[in-house]
Amino acid sequence: MSTAARRPPPRNTRPYAVDEATIRRRCANPDAAEYTLYVRSLIDDYLGIGGQSTIIRNARKRRLDFPGLNRQKLSEQLSRYRLGPTWEMTELIIGCLPDSCDTASIRALAAGWYECARGHRPLGYNGPVSRPPGKPGQRNVPESEPAVPVLQRKLARLQDRLRDETTRYIENLRASQNSLNYELHRANQLEAQFHQTRDELLRAKTIAAEVATLREDYARQCACLEFIAAPTLRGKPIIDLPEPPVARRRIHFGLLVASIDSQAPPARRALARYLCAYAEIVGVSPTELASRADIAVTVTMDILAGRLVPTAAHATRLATVLDCVAETLRYLSTAASNATALDECFWSIAGTVDPAALPARLPGPDEPVGSDPDNRPTHSHNNPTSPRSPIAERLRQLAVIYRDGLISDSEYAEQRERILGEL
Structure with missing residues (x-):
């Protein structure tokens, strides 16, 4: 069969197995066949499928x-060379x-097959x-190790590869570390912003809750004052308002102020x-004030009644809890603190011999109002504290606080025994 009748293969065809x-x-x-195989x-065993493409990339x-x-x-x-691939391609x-891979032994065996083939x-x-x-x-094969120039070239190639890979790894690591530091800094900023x-x-x-509570308490007291000021309600009790919600229950204005010792x-x-003004606000x-300020209840009540001056540490904690100046x-x-014992005796005697003409106390929520023939309005809490009978008034104030559940049984008994001990 002549070569003219053979069909030429198409160009740029993909190599086939x-x-x-x-x-x-x-x-x-x-x-030569054994050398080629x-x-x-080597490609099939060490690189697997797609090994020829991997050879080109490597x-x-x-x-x-x-x-x-x-x-x-x-x-x-x-596949087509009759004596197998060239040594350059094999290398x-x-x-x-x-x-x-053990390239030294592989290269030595490949050289043996090359010599057998060619x-x-x-x-x-x-x-x-x-x-x-x-x-x-094999004949004329020296039993010697690879020549020094060959090893030097191999070492130079390995050093270049190692240097390039090390540089690439360091750059990737530095970029990753910079990205991590940026994300950590950004996360810390977002966390601080979230907490703020x-x-x-x-x-x-x-x-907002405190303002709403103050508004409700003010409106309730305005309603009570309206009943007190009405002439037609003389001798009639004030209407009983329902208890405020739990979230808006608080100390009524004037309750703590009324417990101040007049002497x-x-x-x-x-x-x-x-x-007392800040505590009521x-x-x-x-x-609760004693618990939050870490002060004994008896000491706190004496401070609010004017019978005791707070220490520097107590004053600091009270200012923190009450948010005052x-x-x-x-x-x-x-x-x-500058008041002497002589001053205390003087004001005690003055409170005994010079009682005030103002009403003794405000009507309670369950007591009738308007019984005064003149329907005289009660005094405002903005007036100075009026002096009262010391022992009886303190016992009454203690009973009111105990009735409202502001102190426990043991605290009530301790305060009552302390007041009676002054007789």
Whole structure:
């Protein structure tokens, strides 16, 4: 059959797989076929499917490629060369295998198959040559290690690869660390902003609740004052308003102010009234104030009654709980501390011999009002504290506080015994 009748193969066709029988038929001798199959087995065993493409990529990455190297040229040498692939191509394939391979022994065995296939050693190769299985010993093969220049070139290539990979790894690590630091900084900023926003929201809700409670208490007292001022309601009890919701229950205005000792010196009464005013605005009872300020209940009640001046530590904690001005509280405490025993005796005698003409006390919520023929309005809590009978008034105030559940049974018994002990 003439060559003119043979159809030329199409250009740029993809290399196809060639079986072992075809390779043995194309090669010039059995040793050439064994040499070709050995080189092909290196790709199949170490790189698997797509090994030829991996060889091309590794050659470019490791700087082992040469002009004209492509997959078609590689496939042609592994399937169409009658004496097997050239030694240059074999060296390239061995150099592109994984680093874990024993390339020295692989190269020595490949050189042995090359010599069996072509009858001479690879040109320019001075390394060791291994005898292929079943083949006689090679002639004129020096039993020596690879030449120094070959090892130097290999070492230089490995150093270049190691340097490039190390540089790439360091750059990736530095970029990852910078990204991590940025994200951590951003997360810390967002967390701080979240806590700040939450605190502001809680503070706004607390202030709104306090304002709503003050409005309700003010409106209730206005309603009670309207009944007191009406002439037609003389001798009739004030209407019983329902209990406010639990969230809006608080200390009524005037309850703590009424417990101030009338026989205390004026500076001490002023300090007590200042603290009572803030406690009524905040809406805390003496027991709750003592618990939150970490002060004994009896000491707290004596401070609110004007019978005791708070220490510097107590004043600091009270200012924190009541949210009052610390400078004002410190000034009033200093003025109250300057009162001597002579001043206390003087004001005690003055309170006994000079009773005030103002009403003794405000009507309770369950007592009738308007019984005075003149329907005289009750005095405002903005007036100075009126002096009263000391022992009886203190017992009455203690009973009112105990009835409202602001102190426990043991605290009530202790305070009552203390007051009676002054007789």
